[in-house]
Amino acid sequence: MSLAGKRIAVTGAFGTLGAAVVQAALHAGATVAAIDRADAPPAGVDLAGAHRFGGIDLAEAASAKNAIDAAVKELGGLDALVNIAGTFRWETLAEGKLETWDFLYRVNLRTAVAASQAALAHLREGGRIVNVGALSALKAGAGVGAYTASKSGVMRFTEALAEELKERDITVNAVLPSIIDTPPNRKDMPKADFGKWVKPRQLADVILFLLSDQAAAVTGALIPVVGRV
Numbered sequence: 001m002s003l004a005g006k007r008i009a010v011t012g013a014f015g016t017l018g019a020a021v022v023q024a025a026l027h028a029g030a031t032v033a034a035i036d037r038a039d040a041p042p043a044g045v046d047l048a049g050a051h052r053f054g055g056i057d058l059a060e061a062a063s064a065k066n067a068i069d070a071a072v073k074e075l076g077g078l079d080a081l082v083n084i085a086g087t088f089r090w091e092t093l094a095e096g097k098l099e100t101w102d103f104l105y106r107v108n109l110r111t112a113v114a115a116s117q118a119a120l121a122h123l124r125e126g127g128r129i130v131n132v133g134a135l136s137a138l139k140a141g142a143g144v145g146a147y148t149a150s151k152s153g154v155m156r157f158t159e160a161l162a163e164e165l166k167e168r169d170i171t172v173n174a175v176l177p178s179i180i181d182t183p184p185n186r187k188d189m190p191k192a193d194f195g196k197w198v199k200p201r202q203l204a205d206v207i208l209f210l211l212s213d214q215a216a217a218v219t220g221a222l223i224p225v226v227g228r229v
């Protein structure tokens with residue numbers, strides 16, 4: 001899959017999936033702006049070759065705009081945005097806090113909306129936005145009300161923006177991962193069969209397809225990427 005000449009901004013780029021997408025996009029020939037709230041990638045995560053923008057809270061509109069504008073300046077334009085910033089909390093309603101709902105809405109949905117609004121000033125015909133929802137948000141289970149509500153928001157946002165941008169020929173899609181094979185998931189679920197989980201690189205490959213010229217006719221899609229879960 002070639003992304004030669006594409007200028008791509010990736011949020012949550014210092015995390016597990018974000019780093020995999022940055023590395024895969026660089027390998028496919030793109031130039032990449034890696035944006036994250038963390039100041040720098042964790043030890044052992046190699047984002048050499050990417051333009052890095054750390055210490056950015058994308059849930060703040062002004063910060064998101066400054067980061068996207070700075071990325072556009074360094075890349076010389078913008079062809080695509082990948083909204084990966086996000087997080088997870090397990091908490092029952094009976095024992096949980098109302099603030100958790102605000103927190104997950106902020107990190108999972110508001111970041112994607114703010115970054116997308118900032119990117120819209122720069123994306124042109126053929127542009128791409130890819131979001132990350134969650135398979136578990138298709139039907140919630142115990143303890144994931146706040147999380148799945150925020151990820152349902154990402155999915156509805158994806159559909160709405162896809163419709164709004166059809167006339168501009170900009171596609172907007174989302175991937176819905178089941179469980180990604182990440183170090184925190186391995187720690188939290190030590191007895192699980194890790195081989196069934198989605199590898200970050202496998203998810204990155206689906207995202208790369210959605211960014212490519214070959215996916216020009218795909219928009220408003222919510223694509224489950226489940227591995228063998």
Ligand SMILES: NC(=O)c1ccc[n+]([C@@H]2O[C@H](COP(=O)([O-])OP(=O)(O)OC[C@H]3O[C@@H](n4cnc5c(N)ncnc54)[C@H](OP(=O)(O)O)[C@@H]3O)[C@@H](O)[C@H]2O)c1
Nearest residue numbers: 012015016017036037038057058084085086087177179180
């Ligand atoms: N892991 C899974 O099994 C799974 C399953 C379904 C969906 N997903 C989704 O997939 C995406 C990536 O997951 P992951 O496991 O790779 O997560 P991760 O390693 O925690 O990476 C997420 C990154 O986003 C950053 N971030 C959080 N809030 C931000 C903000 N306000 N502004 C800018 N950056 C922010 C985090 O920075 P800090 O570390 O500083 O907070 C972190 O570097 C997330 O959207 C997640 O909800 C994951």
